[in-house]
Amino acid sequence: MNSPHEKVVQAILYGHSCAKRLKLWLEDPMADDRSVSSYDLAKSIVHCFSNAISILSDQPKSEDDQVSDLSSMDSSPPLPHSKRRKINSTNSTKNWRDDSPDPYNDGFLWRKYGQKSIKNSKYERSYYRCSYHIDHDCGARKHEQQIKENPPVYRTTYFGHHTCKINHNHDAVFTAVQDQVDDAGSCRIIRFGKELDQEKGSHSTGFSLSVKHEESIIKEETCTDQYRGITGDDKDCQHVMEENQSSLSSSYTPPLSSVSETDMFDSDLLLNNLDSWDRYGLFDFGVH
DNA sequence: CCTATTTGACCACC
C-alpha cells in the first residue's frame, strides 16, 4: 500500500505531466493533439495539486489507521440508538475537500437530502449522499457550499467511500487521484473519453477520464474502438460504455483491506497510458 | 405513479 508521501508524489507527478502538456500546448498551439484545451489541462493541474495538498494536510495518522477508520465509517450502519449520524469535526482528516469554480462532478450519482444555511456564511450548504446508498449500501456523502463569488468558488467536502463503485462519469483527475486517496480502487488504464455526463443536475467539468481495473482493459478498449470507429456521436457508445461500466462495477467488490499491490496507483503506467492514448488521439476532454 | 428535491423539524454535539 502506498504511503501518503508516495500518494502525494504520484499526484504531483501526474500534475507535472499535465503541466508539461500545457507547456507544449502553449509553445506550439498548432502541433499535436488539439482536442485537449489549455483550460482542461490547467484545471487538471489544479486538481492534482489540491489533492496533493489535501493528502498532506490530512496526514497525521498512519495510513492503516486511516483505512480502518474509513472502512468503519463507511460500512458500519448507524448505531441503533443514533438515528442521525453526526460528523465529528475531529474526523475531518478522513474527508476529502475540493474548492472549485464549479461544483465538482466526480462521476458519481448523488441525491440531495438536505440544505441548510450556515452561520457566518451567506450561502447555503447542500447535503448529498450517494444515490446507491440504499441499493449498494454506499456510505459516501458530500457537502457542497459556495464560499466565494466573483469568481464563484464552491467547496465540496466528501465523506466516506463509494462502496457502490458505479461511476457514471469519468472525471479524470478526481477519479485517479481520489483512488489514491481512497486506496480502494485501482488505476490500470486512464483514458480521456467523451463526457459521459448523464448525471442529473451535475456540473460538468468536461474533463473526463476513466480508471479501470485490469480485467476491464480489453472490454474498454473494444468499446473505445467501437466508439471511435463507428461514430462521432457519443450517444451510442456512451450507452455501451455505461452498460459495460455498470456491469463491471457491479461485479467489483473492493474490500478495503485487500487492496493488492497491483492495484496501487502507478504513475509510470498512468503516464505511459496517457501518452499512448494521446498518440491514438483518444484524448477528448468533453465539454462542448 | 414514481422519483428527486425542498424544507421544516428533530437530534447530537459543543
Added chain:
DNA sequence: GGTGGTCAAATAGG
C-alpha cells in the same frame, strides 16, 4: 442553547 447534520413529509416534475 446554538449550530450543523439528517430525517421525512410535502411538493414538483417527468
